[in-house]
Amino acid sequence: MKLTLKIWREGGQYKKGQFQTYQLDNVSEHMSFLEMLDVLNEDLIAKKEEPVYFEHDCREGICGTCSMVINGHPHGPNGGTTVCQLHMRFFKDGDTITIEPFRAKAFPIIKDLVVDRSSFDRIIQAGGYISVNTGQAQDGNAIPIEKEIASRSMDAAACIGCGACVAACPNASAMLFVSAKVSHLTTLPQGKVEGARRVHNMVKQMDEEGFGFCSNIGACEAECPKEISVETIGMMNSEYLSSIFSSNGKD
Amino acid sequence: MSWFNNFLNSSIGNKVLVSFTGLFLSLFLVVHLAGNLQLLINDGGHSFNAYSDVMGSNLLIKFVAYGLYIAIIVHAYKGIMISIKNRRARGNVRYAVKSKTKTPWASRNMAFLGSVIFIFIAIHMAHFWFKFKFGYMENHPDLTHYDVVVTGFKQNWIVIFYVVAQLALAWHLLHGFQSAFHTLGLRNGKYTKIITNAGIVFSILIPLAFAIIPILVYMDIYPLGQFTVIPGQSLEGGH
Numbered sequence: 280m281k282l283t284l285k286i287w288r289e290g291g292q293y294k295k296g297q298f299q300t301y302q303l304d305n306v307s308e309h310m311s312f313l314e315m316l317d318v319l320n321e322d323l324i325a326k327k328e329e330p331v332y333f334e335h336d337c338r339e340g341i342c343g344t345c346s347m348v349i350n351g352h353p354h355g356p357n358g359g360t361t362v363c364q365l366h367m368r369f370f371k372d373g374d375t376i377t378i379e380p381f382r383a384k385a386f387p388i389i390k391d392l393v394v395d396r397s398s399f400d401r402i403i404q405a406g407g408y409i410s411v412n413t414g415q416a417q418d419g420n421a422i423p424i425e426k427e428i429a430s431r432s433m434d435a436a437a438c439i440g441c442g443a444c445v446a447a448c449p450n451a452s453a454m455l456f457v458s459a460k461v462s463h464l465t466t467l468p469q470g471k472v473e474g475a476r477r478v479h480n481m482v483k484q485m486d487e488e489g490f491g492f493c494s495n496i497g498a499c500e501a502e503c504p505k506e507i508s509v510e511t512i513g514m515m516n517s518e519y520l521s522s523i524f525s526s527n528g529k530d
Numbered sequence: 531m532s533w534f535n536n537f538l539n540s541s542i543g544n545k546v547l548v549s550f551t552g553l554f555l556s557l558f559l560v561v562h563l564a565g566n567l568q569l570l571i572n573d574g575g576h577s578f579n580a581y582s583d584v585m586g587s588n589l590l591i592k593f594v595a596y597g598l599y600i601a602i603i604v605h606a607y608k609g610i611m612i613s614i615k616n617r618r619a620r621g622n623v624r625y626a627v628k629s630k631t632k633t634p635w636a637s638r639n640m641a642f643l644g645s646v647i648f649i650f651i652a653i654h655m656a657h658f659w660f661k662f663k664f665g666y667m668e669n670h671p672d673l674t675h676y677d678v679v680v681t682g683f684k685q686n687w688i689v690i691f692y693v694v695a696q697l698a699l700a701w702h703l704l705h706g707f708q709s710a711f712h713t714l715g716l717r718n719g720k721y722t723k724i725i726t727n728a729g730i731v732f733s734i735l736i737p738l739a740f741a742i743i744p745i746l747v748y749m750d751i752y753p754l755g756q757f758t759v760i761p762g763q764s765l766e767g768g769h
């Protein structure tokens with residue numbers, strides 16, 4: 280099929296950033312969206328033009344690296360998929376596709392469609408871990424965990440940290456990401472121990488990075504490629520409020 | 531205290547303040563409505579004036595009223611500041627293609643809806659509260675509070691503005707009611723259904739009841755019978 284691509288270019292020869300239009304004449308519907316961009320880049324390189332910079336790694340929907348807004352949807356119009364898992368059969372011959380980077384003050388653009396998401400790394404460093412004292416490995420069943428709780432934690436753990444929630448949120452808020460990490464760790468007994476400090480520090484870091492606040496709009500949930508529920512935000516808020524009354528954590 | 535200060539200054543802490551004040555205002559709406567409904571009692575204003583007198587003189591109610599003024603100011607100020615901050619969080623360049631994500635309109639326009647409510651409250655205060663508090667009644671000894679309200683509701687622009695403001699309130703609450711519980715961490719799976727449903731009922735019922743009152747008064751319809759006659763007071767009673 281034939282496609283017209285309007286792609287945001289920024290940096291290098293396109294200093295301040297602008298849209299560039301490209302034509303592709305021979306796109307197979309079996310290609311993934313990223314393979315389609317690979318074809319475009321091969322064309323550009325052959326013409327001695329600068330290829331379009333975009334991020335990717337696993338190309339199987341688990342690493343959260345690929346990131347772009349396609350026709351007004353982070354990760355494209357197909358729900359519950361990452362860009363790398365989005366196939367060209369979801370587009371029609373003759374379509375014009377507009378591709379923009381994730382836009383947020385806390386995600387500055389590095390080049391073209393590549394944004395700096397190290398703000399997420401710093402949030403994780405602030406508390407998105409469980410401290411493990413080394414020693415003998417414990418028996419798997421030593422700590423009984425209710426099925427429902429294990430599932431809730433697993434659902435939150437599906438978050439791949441791609442940042443689509445921030446890109447989709449009208450407030451550019453990172454609450455879905457942070458709450459997924461908090462819920463994933465804190466619902467389990469191993470993570471509960473550091474629960475109060477974790478949520479406190481992660482929220483503090485999130486605020487310092489300049490993300491917006493949560494207005495409970497729900498765009499994050501709608502666009503999340505892993506379909507994380509906004510209820511995890513409720514869980515985090517509940518966790519955060521009870522952390523004030525908890526003796527866990529120092530002034 | 532740094533832990534608690536961190537909380538108050540945090541994004542969630544700010545939203546908790548908006549949430550608490552919003553819920554307090556919602557509770558107040560119920561009380562206010564109970565008073566207003568007395569305008570519909572067909573007793574020439576007796577019940578309404580009696581209620582109005584209690585409201586104007588009781589010390590406890592005065593105390594709560596100051597809490598209410600503070601709540602409105604804190605809610606509006608925090609709400610608007612949050613909305614400005616949220617707008618800035620997108621960065622300098624906005625998306626070229628408008629978001630295609632389906633989200634409730636009200637949730638994205640809380641500051642606008644709140645501002646309509648704020649203008650309404652300002653006019654409302656100037657119209658009734660200011661008159662009642664600052665000498666107007668003393669200068670017009672022949673008028674009761676009821677007379678002032680009914681005269682107001684006979685002007686069509688006031689009725690129209692009143693109804694428009696109630697529409698804004700309904701939309702503000704349709705998003706706000708459940709959002710307040712979400713902010714407090716209560717909409718986390720366990721109580722989601724009841725919060726959502728109660729929110730819808732509340733957000734439609736309360737503004738609807740508020741809006742019907744001026745419309746009926748405008749049309750001279752007073753559908754409620756007389757429930758109570760306070761012994762020892764004549765029906766013409768009043769102020």
Ligand code: HEM
Nearest residue numbers: 494549552555556606609640641644645648706709710713
């Ligand atoms: C009777 C009057 C009002 C009631 C009952 C009310 C109620 C509420 C409630 C329950 C919320 C949800 C809080 C949350 O999300 O946690 C809310 C949010 C909000 N209110 Fe009001 N409100 C009123 C008046 C106003 C006024 C006068 C303004 C501003 C001028 C305003 C601006 C806002 C804004 C901007 C939000 C959303 C904040 C955000 O999440 O981004 N409200 N309101």
Ligand code: FES
Nearest residue numbers: 338342343345363
């Ligand atoms: S490249 Fe890993 S999720 Fe898309």
